[in-house]
Amino acid sequence: MSPDSMSVNGPTEVLRRARTAVDDHWILRASQGHLPNEHELTGHLLAACDPRFVRYAQFTVREERQLGSDWLWWFLDASGECLGLLIQAKRLHRNRADWTFGLNYRSGGEERQIDLLLDAADLLDVPAAYLFYCGPPEYRAGLECADHRDECDRCPRMGASILDALTVEYELRWDDHVERVYAKSAPLEDLLAGPAGRAIWFQGLDLNPDLREFLVAPQTGVRAVARRLLEVVALARMGQFSATVLDRVATSSDAVFEDVPADRGHLARPYLQFVLRGLRREPPSIVEALLADDEIQPHASLAGMVVVTL
Secondary structure, three states: OOHHHHOOOOHHHHHHHHHHHHHHHHHHHHHOOOOOOHHHHHHHHHHOOOOOOEEEEEOOHHHHHHHOOEEEEEEEOOOOOEEEEEEEEEEOEEEOOEEEOOOOOEEOOOEEHHHHHHHHHHHHOOOEEEEEEOOOOOOOOOOOOOOOOOOOOOHHHOOEEEEEHHHHHHHOOOOOHHHHHHHHOEEHHHHHOOOEOOOOOOOOOOOOHHHHHHHHOOEOHHHHHHHHHHHHHHHHHHOOOOOOOOOEEEOOOOEOOOEEEOOOOOOOOOHHHHHHOOEEOOOOHHHHHHHOOOOOOOOOOEEEEEEEEO
């Protein structure tokens, strides 16, 4: 990650300002007697981003109705490596004393929406995550982040927060999953904030030297983004008591780590493959096309695409 990316003009600050703009928009709409939906909030978030760091292509309304509501984000750094991440937005709803993200919604009364998201991520060969729009602090009073304390500096920034879809799917098994999901998510800008330094240990797994180094040494750029996604789902796995699977599974053909352990525990997918398949040696042509302002052919399952340059 370049020094400029950590400055007030870098992508971390760009996402922070965009998240703040979303909070302000929510407050304005609420003052007019309305609450914004996910599509509106996503559009406002992206429009508030500095185009020097964040570029996006939103497909037309007619295409969006045909294609879905997921956005494919790509994080790109100076090394040429990139990370793809399929993101679905969900708004926090308050019903008297109860909260919901609508995560158990079933499309057509059959498959859960979260299962469709995971299937779409498999098709695109990237990890998936949720972008939670939680509103200003007074709207979500009573919900607390995992690091909550007096004069918490994280809770006020949770108006737009992110959490990988594997952890979300696992947390849905508990009645208090809204509180658990909210607590484990992180402010959107924290995905890019500084080097990732917390070591991840997987006891009993056969890790090649490059992957072991990635898991234990501080990382920067898109590797730091991948590490942050993996840190949370790794904690979920380490809290489970199922036997470790020693088999191995391939990731993407152009992935930085092509061969990883297939261990999954009680998670819906092998977690190392799930995250690391999105970490690529070089960006796909569609990323280069967006940065060059070339015409982009919509994918059959996407509402738009975002490129964040680190």
